[in-house]
Amino acid sequence: MNPRAARAVGPAPAPAGALPPAPAATAAACAAFVLIGALQALCGPAIPALRPAHGIAPATAGLALSAPFTGAIAGVVLYHRLKSRDRTRAPLLPGSLLLTALAAAAGYLVRRARTER
Structure with a gap:
């Protein structure tokens, strides 16, 4: 009998310092998404009070709320390009x-x- 065939079938144990398994990473990403959405929802109603206090226009306030999401999308695209070219971080x-x-x-x-x- 082949010794390799006698081994248990299943995933190999993760090395020390490895990324969390996919279900845990997915749950963490979902939790972060909900938290960021909640924080964004709290910022929106504060704009009318912040505009006169800081002298900003409505367009500037909208840009300030949209900029983090634009940066997040650009970061994901840039990360993907860097990661596909070079396997290190x-x-x-x-x-x-x-x-x-x-x-x-x-x-x-x-x-x-x-x-x-």
């Missing part, structure tokens, strides 16, 4: 940190320009 962390720093710097510069007017 090495460029993703430095790239995301760089984009975060650029966004923070842009926010600082916009705020500084508004206060100097």
Whole structure:
């Protein structure tokens, strides 16, 4: 009898530090989706109070609410392209940190320009 045929059939044990199994990852993604939706729903009713306090136009408020979702979609597409080209995650962390720093710097510069007017 072949020794390989005598083995139990089933998935191999996950190595240490491996990603969670698909059902757990799916449940976590669904929970995150619901949480983000709830937070977005809470931001919408706050716009009428925030607009006069900060002097922003309705279009600017709408853009501020839409920008995170636009960025999320762009991030998924970019991640897919990077992941299909290179099987490692090495460029993703430095790239995301760089984009975060650029966004923070842009926010600082916009705020500084508004206060100097």
